[in-house]
Amino acid sequence: MLKLVKVEAGSPLPVRRPSRLLRLLARPEVGPLILLVLELSAFGTIRPLYLSPFNISNVLDFTVELGLIALPTTLLMIAGEFDLSVGSVFGFSAVLMWTLFNSGATSLGLAFVITLAVAGGIGLINGWFVTQVKVSSFLVTLGTLLVVRGAALYLTQGFPQRTWSAAGSRLAAVLAGEIHIGRFHIYMSLFWFIAAAIVLHYVLAETKTGNWIQAAGGNPSSALARGVNVGRTKMVLFVLTAMMAAASGIISSIRTSAANPNSGTGYELEVIAMVVIGGTALTGGRGTIIGTVLGIFILRSMHSGLVMIGVPGLAYEIFVGAIILAMVALQAWLDRRQQAEG
């Protein structure tokens, strides 16, 4: 994240400042924040029920699951790479875990660990092809998208897996247990999402690793020349993204009591849309976790809002596309303004 650090008054530096408003606007999170507020108030005005605890709870359920994928994807995209295989990993992981468990081969806990390890392996393969064989991540993960989806279909012969046997399991409760707070019903996954957002924000903004992630995407050759291990940084992010996509798929399968080998199809694009709407540069080098959190909520609350005001769900993508275009145009405009002032 490019923090506009304050320089205290009386510091030895006469500071060349862009106008206060422009500096505020230049924060990558501001555009998405305004959009989210507008969206919530518009839908809330048209349909007051939109902001009811019931609807908010409903929206949150799936939002945080996609969010668990979008968060690591943000870091990966800042480092200059894509992962198109997350939707396949989402679907594959759930069926793998339940197949292991239902067949009696392992306990649920062990199945969970094995599944995460397999997902980590998929991430390693993605990372290895990108950093060692030096193939564009777009092509590599397009390949794994197909391989992993194919594996899910083959493993299950196309049939959904039973999941209800998990009832009462501690692991299921920790991952996706339901909690009632007042009139809200929420799932444990919300806390996992919040924890992941905090940790990844900290990593990106505060740590050396975060500096390396931004440098790897911003200018790989100069990062390398500074002794930054660009390859390993990307590798770690591919593994993290795949493992979090797997966790998300498992959580979703527990919540919906369904592990379908086809689930997760198309999620990769929605996740990338969330990240981009949140202000992360498609070309890498720049982006924030806060922006992505906003992007996640912008898209999912819009989905729910459109349904509630009676727009057919199928029209959802028209709006997603339009918002992407608008946000990208806004970013480009802000960049130009900033450069003109800077």
Added chain:
Amino acid sequence: MAEELVRMEHISKFYGRVQALRDITVGVRYQEIVGLLGDNGAGKSTLIKILSGVVQATSGEIFLHGRKADIRTTTDAIACGIETIYQDSALVPQLSITRNLFLGREPIKGFRLFNRMDHALMDQAARALLLQVGVIKDIPPATAISALSGGERQAVAIARALYFDSELIILDEPTNNLGVAETRSVLNFVRNARDTGHSCILIAHNIHHVFQVVDRIVVLRHGTVVADDVDPRKTSIEEVERIITGPDAAEPAESSRGTNRGLE
């Protein structure tokens, strides 16, 4: 103590079947600015890339303070006190001046596992450095590099080399695309660096720039050293130009061999 800070002996480099360097032996003394000249494709960048760990020599040895040094990666070179400043790729445009200054050597604060950068220390040092290098003193250290001019960027890169107290600062065409004032300040930094105890290797196509600051000129042609002790105070620019381009009627043998001429 050895008389030279760095010595490269019998360095050869092949890129596949293209020989970029053949049996190069050069040294840089303490507190000396060496100008490295040569036409396009002569091998200047390749030579300094070997020194800064970006590429590895096919054969040959490097000595630092008279002791053999094993430079395999850029990290090795930095650890040996060799800092390289490239025209275009030295900095990450999206990152702030502060973050660029410390990239790869971020100071960590508190519990190491948390990997937390010491922002306070970094900002403080950045501000002090910006004051020290003068031309960019009115720019806050949190400014992104993309908002700086070419000369200001060079200044940041040089400030970084000074801060980490590198013994050898290598500048590959640092004055490309720079205006008159900016060029002058870059050359001033180089002089300044020498006067504060550093050694420098300066590559530039503009011989006038080189003549203004260097103590000694080394000329490469087709991957070999054709002169390694040209004194800019005793030699005319025309003479150096002749050394760079070689004997006018370049023998056919030489030009037909031209596998190591630039692909540019």
